[in-house]
Amino acid sequence: MILKQDKVKPQKDKTKEHGGMLGTALWILEKAFDRIELDEGLRAIIRQSERELIVSVPINRDDGSVSVFTGYRVQHSSARGPCKGGIRYHPGVELDEVRAMALLMSLKCAVAKLPFGGAKGGISVNPSELSQNELERLTRRYAAMIMPIIGGKRDISAPDVNTNPQTMAWFMDTISTLQQRMVPEIVTGKPLSLGGSQGRFEATGRGVAIAVVESLNRMGLDSVGATVAVQGYGKVGRHAAAILLNEFGSNVVAVSDVSGGLYATQGLDLELINDFLDNEPNSLFDDIKSNERFERVSNEELLTLDVDVLIPAAIENQITERNANDVQARLIVEGANGPTSYSADEILDDRGIIVVPDILANVGGVICSYYEWVQDLQSFFWDLDEVRKNLSKTMQIAFNEVWSFAEEQKVDLRAAAYMLAIKRIAEAIQYRGLFP
Amino acid sequence: MVSTTDTKKKESKIQGIKVSHVEDVTKQLLEDSINTALEKVSRYNRNKSLEDLFQDHDFFEQFNYILSTKIAELFAQNDERIQAVYQFGESMNPGSESGEYLPIDPCVHLLCLVEKSSAGLKAYIDGLDRALTKEMVDLPASCYAKLSSVLDIIIITKEDVQKRKGYASLLKSLHAPPLCVWRRD
Numbered sequence: 001m002i003l004k005q006d007k008v009k010p011q012k013d014k015t016k017e018h019g020g021m022l023g024t025a026l027w028i029l030e031k032a033f034d035r036i037e038l039d040e041g042l043r044a045i046i047r048q049s050e051r052e053l054i055v056s057v058p059i060n061r062d063d064g065s066v067s068v069f070t071g072y073r074v075q076h077s078s079a080r081g082p083c084k085g086g087i088r089y090h091p092g093v094e095l096d097e098v099r100a101m102a103l104l105m106s107l108k109c110a111v112a113k114l115p116f117g118g119a120k121g122g123i124s125v126n127p128s129e130l131s132q133n134e135l136e137r138l139t140r141r142y143a144a145m146i147m148p149i150i151g152g153k154r155d156i157s158a159p160d161v162n163t164n165p166q167t168m169a170w171f172m173d174t175i176s177t178l179q180q181r182m183v184p185e186i187v188t189g190k191p192l193s194l195g196g197s198q199g200r201f202e203a204t205g206r207g208v209a210i211a212v213v214e215s216l217n218r219m220g221l222d223s224v225g226a227t228v229a230v231q232g233y234g235k236v237g238r239h240a241a242a243i244l245l246n247e248f249g250s251n252v253v254a255v256s257d258v259s260g261g262l263y264a265t266q267g268l269d270l271e272l273i274n275d276f277l278d279n280e281p282n283s284l285f286d287d288i289k290s291n292e293r294f295e296r297v298s299n300e301e302l303l304t305l306d307v308d309v310l311i312p313a314a315i316e317n318q319i320t321e322r323n324a325n326d327v328q329a330r331l332i333v334e335g336a337n338g339p340t341s342y343s344a345d346e347i348l349d350d351r352g353i354i355v356v357p358d359i360l361a362n363v364g365g366v367i368c369s370y371y372e373w374v375q376d377l378q379s380f381f382w383d384l385d386e387v388r389k390n391l392s393k394t395m396q397i398a399f400n401e402v403w404s405f406a407e408e409q410k411v412d413l414r415a416a417a418y419m420l421a422i423k424r425i426a427e428a429i430q431y432r433g434l435f436p
Numbered sequence: 437m438v439s440t441t442d443t444k445k446k447e448s449k450i451q452g453i454k455v456s457h458v459e460d461v462t463k464q465l466l467e468d469s470i471n472t473a474l475e476k477v478s479r480y481n482r483n484k485s486l487e488d489l490f491q492d493h494d495f496f497e498q499f500n501y502i503l504s505t506k507i508a509e510l511f512a513q514n515d516e517r518i519q520a521v522y523q524f525g526e527s528m529n530p531g532s533e534s535g536e537y538l539p540i541d542p543c544v545h546l547l548c549l550v551e552k553s554s555a556g557l558k559a560y561i562d563g564l565d566r567a568l569t570k571e572m573v574d575l576p577a578s579c580y581a582k583l584s585s586v587l588d589i590i591i592i593t594k595e596d597v598q599k600r601k602g603y604a605s606l607l608k609s610l611h612a613p614p615l616c617v618w619r620r621d
Contacts, residue, residue: 021610086533092613100610126615128501128523131476132494159535161613166494168535189535201536235538258545258588258603280582287584299602315612317605337611341600365533 021100029103032418035411042426049099050083050117051075055145057123059137069138073121073146075155076102079428082153083119084109084369086160086189087142087167093122104359105366110421112363112398114370117425119155121146127162136170143174150175152185152377158369159189169194184376188369197372199387200365205239205313206388207364208335210395211356212240212309213248215331218403219354224249227307229329231299232314233257233285236335236362238274240311245270250309254302258314259286261302264294304328312339319344327353334358349412357414359421360402367394458567465506466571473499490577496540501617504544507587508618510564511548515557519594522547522614524606542572542579545588547603547614553591561589 026047033043057069072095075083085105098120106118123142127135149155159168168187172194175186184195192198199206213223228250230237237255244250245267252270254263262268262285276288290296303310303319304326312318313335319327324340324347332348333356334340340348340355348355371390375381382390406416470486476498481489489495501523508521524545550557565587572580580586596604606614 090613090615097610128498128615132478132481132498136478158533160533161611162615164493165535165537189533196535235536258590280584315603315606316609317600318602320600369533369535 020096022096022103025100025103028418029422032415032422035409035415036419036423036426038422038426042429045429046077046422046425049074049076049102050078051149052095052099053146053149054095055142057138057142057145059134059141061134062131069123069125071121071123071142071145072098073119073149073155074098074102075117075119075149076106077117077425078154079425079432080106080110080117081115082117082151083155084114084116084158084188084366084373085119085121086158087163087171088120088122088160089125089127089138089162089167090122091124091126093124098122106425107418107421108359108363108366110424111360111402111417112367112370112394113401113424114367114394116156116370119157120160121157122160135167139167139170140174143171144178147175147178150186152183152373156185156373157187165189165191165196185373188372188376190372195372195376195381197368197375197387198382198384199391200368200372201235202239202243203368203387203391204236204362204365205335206243206391207367207395208236208240208311208313208333208361209243209248210364210392211361211399212244212250212311212331212333214396214399214403215333215354215356216309218400219331221308221330226250226309228252228309228311229254229263229302229305229307230311230313230335231256231261231302231318231339232312232336233277234313237311237313240313240335242270242274253307254297254305255285256297256299256302256314257285258299261285261297261299262288262294263297263302263305268294309333311335315339317341319348321347324348325351327351329353332356334361337362345412345414355413356399357417360398360413360417363398364391364395367391458563459571461510462564462567462571465503465510465568466575469499469503469506472502485576487576490575490579491540493537493540496542500542500544501615504546505617507544507564507568508546508548511557511561512618512620514560515550515554517551517554517557518548518620519551520549520619521617522549522607523617524603524612524614540579542577542583542586543588544586546590546617547606548589548591549597549607550591550593553593557591561587565589 053073055071057071058066061067085102101120102118105120109116109118168190172187176183190196216223216226228244230241233255241252241255245252251267253267254261303323306328309331310329311333315336316338318339320341321343324344331354337358402417402420405420406413477495504523512518524547565585569583569586572586573583590603592604597607606612
């Protein structure tokens with residue numbers, strides 16, 4: 001390796017310099033660095049974002065006044081490929097938060113073996129205070145301001161909090177207009193009519209379901225008949241539950257939403273539940289009439305049911321030191337981001353409960369995003385079956401490599417996923433060497 | 437944004453709020469929210485009917501945000517223990533990268549940060565929910581037609597936030613940060 005430890009100045013402990021999410025992200029990084037005994041030079045490179053751009057985004061308001069917002073684009077690493085990451089509009093957006101998210105995107109893409117590095121961007125704005133025309137002007141100006149560092153082979157954006165396919169369409173149109181050619185590959189998450197991908201509606205949920213099946217295989221268990229509880233019946237949980245039941249023969253015994261859960265030891269009739277939810281807009285599980293075929297459980301109770309598989313797919317920090325000892329599932333697959341606290345993770349590990357971490361379990365959405373980029377570059381679009389087939393393959397490979405690495409290193413899956421991601425990034429940096 | 441005149445007008449209504457007046461308040465609240473949202477629609481949507489607009493994600497989100505803000509103001513003026521109100525979305529999830537529009541969710545999801553939870557506040561929320569739901573069923577939007585309850589209000593305390601308990605954990609969330617719609621200064 002061309003980087004030698006003695007040539008590198010001793011690094012300050014960055015995790016102590018930064019609080020909040022960046023501190024947490026760097027703490028995760030340092031733990032994985034130590035575990036793989038990574039060269040100090042490589043650590044120094046990976047700790048730091050590759051490029052950070054802060055832009056001023058002035059717009060004309062509808063009332064004739066001018067407002068100026070601050071925008072960011074952080075590219076953490078392009079060692080493995082073009083940077084990839086979403087754009088968020090939120091008043092809380094600030095540089096450290098964007099840095100943390102860009103770093104986590106690098107790790108997520110590397111875990112899934114996607115040929116991408118990580119990036120993230122955003123504008124510190126409350127988008128709900130703006131009209132649609134103002135939002136369009138904001139997006140176009142931001143796109144133009146960060147244009148010098150982005151590109152279909154350099155840095156690809158995507159939706160995140162408070163941005164959507166419409167935002168991506170404006171973004172793509174702005175860059176296409178300025179470059180005088182159509183560049184759909186500059187963003188993913190576009191409307192289908194502008195080069196979006198089939199299958200995105202279920203991609204994250206399907207990825208979660210595949211992670212469940214692959215885990216059970218590795219544990220010597222059959223997915224057919226395996227009992228499953230799903231906390232959170234939104235986009236991720238609902239699809240994961242349906243795919244596990246209909247395609248893998250699992251027995252979904254409990255599901256919940258914000259109002260509480262339904263539980264039936266013999267298995268829930270998901271079709272009936274979905275029909276009810278589809279036909280009764282805004283209805284919650286609480287509105288479903290009680291009958292003898294299920295009993296009601298609270299969200300907290302659902303987490304501690306006697307099941308084979310638990311899928312927390314609602315919000316962060318649901319399994320904590322308070323309830324980790326009561327969890328009875330043999331396998332937890334994190335559909336949501338960060339549903340398990342660090343202290344709970346240790347308790348679960350001590351108890352032999354396997355946790356498939358969010359960075360691996362819910363990567364299906366990012367994989368589908370990658371497919372959109374591939375299709376846009378080729379101008380050749382796949383049907384739903386093709387997307388599903390490829391998603392299964394990519395997820396299976398990613399999962400099994402993390403599992404094997406965990407066994408080899410004798411660590412849990414979360415540690416293995418981070419270690420493997422960093423190893424892959426480090427390897428790319430090593431092979432490429434340092435210019436000049 | 438609500439103008440000072442509007443706020444004063446509303447204050448006089450709110451300070452003397454009684455159960456029988458809730459219906460008037462909710463009627464006004466909805467009217468104001470629709471009018472403000474209409475001012476913000478894009479030029480392509482200017483000629484659309486309200487029925488069509490309610491099927492448009494962007495219009496719907498604007499309307500829902502404005503309504504949330506106005507509801508938060510009502511709560512705050514009714515109960516001084518309310519410190520802040522946040523709008524959160526069930527739609528914030530790890531699949532956002534792929535850019536799928538989620539089905540329109542007509543519910544108003546709010547996290548209400550209070551010094552201490554009280555039965556009075558809960559009763560007030562229930563009353564307002566009933567009145568608001570009754571009014572909203574008549575809006576020209578299919579998503580409200582069979583609505584049984586519009587308000588999804590989760591009351592949280594500072595202790596919940598510190599302990600990152602349940603939905604209170606969203607206040608420190610990196611992945612799904614809620615929007616503050618009202619804060620006591």
